[in-house]
Amino acid sequence: MLNFKGMRFPIDVILVCIRWYVAYPLSYRHLEEMMQERGVSVDHSSINRWAIRFLPLVEKMARKHKRPVGTSWRMDETYIKVKGIWKYLYRAVDKQGKTVDFLLTAKRDMAAAKRFFDKAMAAQGAPEKVAMDKSGANKAAIDEINAGRAVLITVRQVKYLNNIVEQDHRAIKRVTRLMLGFKSFRSASNVLAGVELMHMIRKGQFAINGAAVTSFADRFYALAGQVRPV
Incomplete structure (x- = not known):
């Protein structure tokens, strides 16, 4: 309560x-x-x-x-303005479009991507496959996670597979657009x-x-x- x-x-x-x-x-x-x-x-x-x-x-x-999500994820990041500076909202959906998780970060790098995956996997369990764009930082984050796993997470860096998460960003941006940027x-x-x-x-x-x-x-x-x- x-x-x-x-x-x-x-x-x-x-x-x-x-x-x-x-x-x-x-x-x-x-x-x-x-x-x-x-x-x-x-x-x-x-x-x-x-x-x-x-x-x-x-x-x-x-x-x-929250209901369980699927094990095939589509991961991407979008931009959110904070105090006039762009920050990064990492998001993932499954292949049905259900939200896996999200994380706002100050930087867009391997460490930020790994924090996102760690948060998502702690809540949802590990995926079997992750589709993402050509970002080397995002791929490096999964590579580091895979280094400690017996069963590897398959990575697919194919742009059309990420259309679903890119479209999903729009629902978030539609609401935040009139917020005119955040103060902190x-x-x-x-x-x-x-x-x-x-x-x-x-x-x-x-x-x-x-x-x-x-x-x-x-x-x-x-x-x-x-x-x-x-």
Whole structure:
């Protein structure tokens, strides 16, 4: 359960604001106006703090309910601007398009790629195959992982195989475009956890009781350990 102790606003106000923020291409000021129209006076800076504080916690709770992904991965990285500087969001999907994992890094190199693979494999297990672009750093990361394995992970550096993950990036970029860049690496990482979570909810990646008949909003509240407000 999330700890909302000491918060001035009700839980449902906080959750609806952070859900809207990561579900749709909205700015914090858009949400401030939308809440005012509903009779709730909340400053955009408060919504910003809620997003940074609670989104990674909801995403962490949701991981316990995530369905297994396939063993054939497509891995790639896309760009996210933080304090006016491009950073790198490593992402992978399986061949069905289900999100494997994600990781925001400051650099694009072998060490960053290996951190991503280590995180993904700790959560999902090792893949049988990984498709990636011609990046030498990404290949070097898998080579280092394979050096300690009895059963090697097959690497396929074929561009057309990665079309599915490149297309999947668009859903993330569509939401982050109106965020106008992040002010810190921490805020970027925390908010992106929420954006990825909503994207996975839409793809039906969580085993939630009654999920087949509930909305995406209901699933978000369920993963946050709350009942959707009426």
